[in-house]
Amino acid sequence: MRQLGGQTIYLSPAEVGLGERESVSDVARVLSRYVDTIVARTFSHQTLEALAGYSSVPVINALSDLEHPCQALADLFTIYEKKGELDGLTLAFVGDGNNVAHSLLLAASLAGMNFRIASP
Known part of the structure; x- marks a missing residue:
């Protein structure tokens, strides 16, 4: 973000207490007045969806218990850099x-890739 000229405001779990000390709706509304985008790394996907629902700015999922889309995008970009394409791989x-795994499955299918998983 800084390489693109942006600035960050880091709020630790102890500082915000998202959904504990402060309601998700209050945090979303207040942050929406300070920033252009919220990047949230939270355990609960429901909390992330609530944050996005109450926010007036875009919310990026940096990690939740259900999805990790930024990791999937980084992985697919690395494959693209090495292979030159994704479609059909x-x-x-x-x-x-x-x-x-959830995010890779979704991202790979959107990119036209075949996805195989071996999981216990």
Whole structure:
């Protein structure tokens, strides 16, 4: 973000208490008046959806218990850099069927890739 001329405001869980000390709706409304985009890394995907629902600015999912789309985009970009294309390639994921697997499945299918997963 800084390389593109942007600035960040980092708020730790202890500072905000998202959904605990401060309601998600209040945090979303206040942050929307300070920033152009909210990048949220939170465990609960429901909290992330609520944040996006109450916010008047875009909310980017940096990580939730359901999805990890930024990681999936970075992975696909790395594959694109090495292979020159994504359409028609097969991506194999071996590991836990977790948030990264969910996001890779969605991203790979949107990019026209075949996706294979081996998960316990």
